[in-house]
Amino acid sequence: MKPVILRPRAVLFDCDGVLADSxxxxxxxxxxxxxxxxxxxxxxxxxxxxxxxxxxxxxxxxxxxxxxxxxxxxxxxxxxxxxxxxxxxQVVPVPGALDAVRAIVAAGIPVAVASNSSRLELTTKLHGLGLTELFRGRTFSYDDVAAPKPAPDMYRAAAASCGADPARCVVVEDSVTGSRAGVAAGCRVLGFAHATDPATLAAVGAQPFHDMRDLPGLLGLAEVVA
Structure with a gap:
């Protein structure tokens, strides 16, 4: 019997290495x-x-x-x-990332982005990826919080911008630093293991995965439970 995956109230993305292949x-x-x-x-x-x-x-x-x-x-x-x-x-997307974000939005789930980039860098990357409108009003850089990752501030702010309890949010990260921030915020963390050893991500509480095209399924979008 397959485990039941609860539909998240919001999905909170890192940017570099998750959305932008930068x-x-x-x-x-x-x-x-x-x-x-x-x-x-x-x-x-x-x-x-x-x-x-x-x-x-x-x-x-x-x-x-x-x-x-x-x-x-x-x-x-x-x-x-x-x-x-x-x-x-040029801003190059991570393979499968843009389709994954659009599938999540199409399912009616709010999305936010939280990056340890500067505000200017993050804005430029989202514009280059064509994601500005999808994340408008829900973008957070290290300029926007008291403490950057691995502190939980950024992901707590991102969850609040979506009107969601962090405990019902999923964070998508690719680094140990970011995964620690998501876990500290109280979120479920999916660790995109393309540049970081999956065992290292798992050791800090993230659930490793290897292909961004698998993300909607990991969120239970094929068979969701509200």
């Missing part, structure tokens, strides 16, 4: 910019060290390695400007 771009730029400060690294190391973290979390790590004052005051603004220039050229 992790490689971010990792390359982060690696180059931090290397220029004096901490040599490649994109793979940047991903390993910083996946899912906001700049609020990354800058102190760099200063801990290189020393106080090693990160210029305008460093983050410069990196964001470089990322935005790249995003304006």
């Amino acid at each position: 992790e490689a771009l971010h990792n390359r730029i982060i690696a180059e910019e931090i290397s220029a400060l004096g901490w040599p690294m490649d994109a793979a190391e940047a991903e390993r060290r910083f996946i899912g973290l906001s700049w609020r979390n990354i800058v102190p790590l760099v200063e801990a390695r290189l020393g106080p004052g090693s990160v210029p005051a305008d460093f983050v603004e410069g990196v964001i400007a470089r990322v935005l220039r790249a995003l304006h050229e």
